Amino acid sequence: MSLRFTLLGFLSYGPMTGYDLKKHIDNSTQFFWHASLSQIYPTLKRMDEDGLVEAAVIPQEGRPDKKVYTITPAGQAALMDWLAEPLGELSPQKDPALLKLFFSGVLNREAILAHLCRHQELHRARLAHYRKETASYIEQIIVATDFTREGIMWELVRQWGEQYEQAYIQWLEQAIATIEEEF
Amino acid sequence: MSLRFTLLGFLSYGPMTGYDLKKHIDNSTQFFWHASLSQIYPTLKRMDEDGLVEAAVIPQEGRPDKKVYTITPAGQAALMDWLAEPLGELSPQKDPALLKLFFSGVLNREAILAHLCRHQELHRARLAHYRKETASYIEQIIVATDFTREGIMWELVRQWGEQYEQAYIQWLEQAIATIEEEF
DNA sequence: CCTAGCATGTAACCAGTTACATGATTCA
DNA sequence: TGAATCATGTAACTGGTTACATGCTAGG
Numbered sequence: 001m002s003l004r005f006t007l008l009g010f011l012s013y014g015p016m017t018g019y020d021l022k023k024h025i026d027n028s029t030q031f032f033w034h035a036s037l038s039q040i041y042p043t044l045k046r047m048d049e050d051g052l053v054e055a056a057v058i059p060q061e062g063r064p065d066k067k068v069y070t071i072t073p074a075g076q077a078a079l080m081d082w083l084a085e086p087l088g089e090l091s092p093q094k095d096p097a098l099l100k101l102f103f104s105g106v107l108n109r110e111a112i113l114a115h116l117c118r119h120q121e122l123h124r125a126r127l128a129h130y131r132k133e134t135a136s137y138i139e140q141i142i143v144a145t146d147f148t149r150e151g152i153m154w155e156l157v158r159q160w161g162e163q164y165e166q167a168y169i170q171w172l173e174q175a176i177a178t179i180e181e182e183f
Numbered sequence: 184m185s186l187r188f189t190l191l192g193f194l195s196y197g198p199m200t201g202y203d204l205k206k207h208i209d210n211s212t213q214f215f216w217h218a219s220l221s222q223i224y225p226t227l228k229r230m231d232e233d234g235l236v237e238a239a240v241i242p243q244e245g246r247p248d249k250k251v252y253t254i255t256p257a258g259q260a261a262l263m264d265w266l267a268e269p270l271g272e273l274s275p276q277k278d279p280a281l282l283k284l285f286f287s288g289v290l291n292r293e294a295i296l297a298h299l300c301r302h303q304e305l306h307r308a309r310l311a312h313y314r315k316e317t318a319s320y321i322e323q324i325i326v327a328t329d330f331t332r333e334g335i336m337w338e339l340v341r342q343w344g345e346q347y348e349q350a351y352i353q354w355l356e357q358a359i360a361t362i363e364e365e366f
Numbered sequence: 367c368c369t370a371g372c373a374t375g376t377a378a379c380c381a382g383t384t385a386c387a388t389g390a391t392t393c394a
Numbered sequence: 395t396g397a398a399t400c401a402t403g404t405a406a407c408t409g410g411t412t413a414c415a416t417g418c419t420a421g422g
Contacts, residue, residue: 002279003409009286019373032281039410041375062418064374083290087280087301090309096185097270098215102340103192105333107266112336118270126273150288152365153295157285160354167350171343182335186381202401222382224403245390247402 003043004052006033008079011053011071013147018044018067027137028154031126031161044069052078109183113176120172127165134158186226187235189216191262194236194254196330201227201250210320211337214309214344227252235261292366296359303355310348317341 010016010024018040025035035043044067047053052075058066071079097119104112138158142151193199193207201223208218218226227250230236235258241249254262280302287295321341325334 001409002277002282005286006282009282012286012289017373018375019371029282029285030275032276032278032285034275034277036411037373038375038412045375060373060418063372064416066373079286080289083283083287084294087283087298087305090305091277091279092213092217093215093276093278094185094217094274095215095276096274098340098343099185099189099192099212100266100270102212102215102336103188103195103262104266105330105336106195106263111267115270122270122273147288149366150286152361153285153288156358156361157281159357160281160351163350163354164347167346168343171346174342175339178335178339183332184381200401201403202399219383220401221384221403228403243401246400247388249401 002033003035003039004047005079005082006035007040007044007047007069008052008071008075008082011069012076012079013145013150015056015068015070017069021069028134031130032157047075051075109179112179112183116172116176116179120169120176123165123168123172127162127169130158130161130165134161185216186218186222187230188262188265189218190223190227190230190252191235191254191258191265194252195259195262196328196333198239198251198253200252204252211317214313215340230258234258292362295362295366299355299359299362303352303359306348306351306355310345310352313341313344313348317344 006025006029007021010021016024018037021044022035022037022040025033044053044055048055048069051072053069054072055067055069058068060066097115101112101115101119104115107115135158138151138154141154142148189208189212190204193204199207201220204227205218205220205223208216227236227238231238231252234255236252237255238250238252241251243249280298284295284298284302287298290298318341321334321337324337325331
């Protein structure tokens with residue numbers, strides 16, 4: 001259901017194609033909400049049937065016709081209802097890396113350390129991404145569109161990403177120390 | 184796929200029914216891997232067909248026969264292969280609460296603050312849970328089974344849960360301050 | 367020459383949720 | 395009296411992934 005709201009959210013900033021939406025998702029919500037084109041296209045189609053968006057077909061040569069989607073008043077209303085609705089329970093997360101670690105007591109010291117170091121590398125890369133690419137993307141959009149209020153929210157969420165990665169890396173540091181001492 | 188490894192992981196500690204497995208999941212992996220009974224039962228059945236586990240049927244009166252599953256050598260091997268295999272990319276997370284916040288720039292100051300406070304409450308409750316219920320559950324199992332090596336891993340993962348929640352709460356604190364000042 | 371970007375989709379499949387179905391025992 | 399615990403499952407559905415299909419243009 002949240003994919004529909006993701007799409008409505010971006011379309012509330014302006015009309016766009018499914019392809020454009022995918023790029024915005026990849027550049028901003030990617031790390032707390034992602035979707036593939038093969039999920040986006042049929043979803044937009046159903047949202048059109050439900051009257052939440054409207055498609056304007058722009059003929060093109062040499063490539064498929066462009067479908068530019070615009071949010072309808074009904075779509076705006078649905079988005080606002082969802083935004084206003086209080087948060088439910090925390091949504092359960094799944095993290096295969098933690099699961100593997102949880103059951104890794106049977107492995108030897110070196111194998112566990114290898115997992116932890118690899119894990120740390122991945123999180124360092126992501127931290128760098130939040131600080132560089134994500135930060136500049138947000139700034140760029142704020143400058144281009146003058147969405148200052150929206151920009152405050154985007155930036156807050158980006159900061160959570162940064163702090164999350166920092167905390168993760170710190171914990172892994174401690175975990176490595178623990179294994180080196182106790183295992 | 185990871186559900187199969189979750190079940191194999193717990194079954195490597197000893198034979199159990201699907202019902203027992205569900206309780207272990209709820210008490211320990213719940214926050215990074217969860218599953219419902221209606222997913223666990225058919226999965227165990229298919230794992231039996233694939234030779235990863237074996238069921239011993241224990242007739243009971245007044246309730247369905249108990250099926251106690253035991254991990255087979257093939258199951259043990261599959262579990263070890265998975266544990267040894269290096270971590271792939273970070274698995275994409277989905278968090279509807281962050282998504283809502285991301286698009287909340289159109290809401291007024293009070294509505295945003297309400298979301299943030301509610302969010303903080305939920306995370307405080309979870310932090311308390313990790314510190315009390317989860318911690319005592321782990322200690323209890325370590326004492327009962329003498330799985331000290333395994334216990335170190337369980338405790339490490341629990342500590343991540345605790346640090347994650349602390350970081351989340353801190354970020355929300357900052358976010359509340361930012362909205363109060365800038366919005 | 368090959369990769370990336372533009373631009374759309376369908377079909378088969380897998381994972382996971384929700385609702386349904388049964389039924390005894392224990393505890394507040 | 396009603397909820398929780400024990401103990402199993404099935405069926406319909408929703409959400410999401412993977413593979414397939416088409417085909418032009420621009421740039422390194």
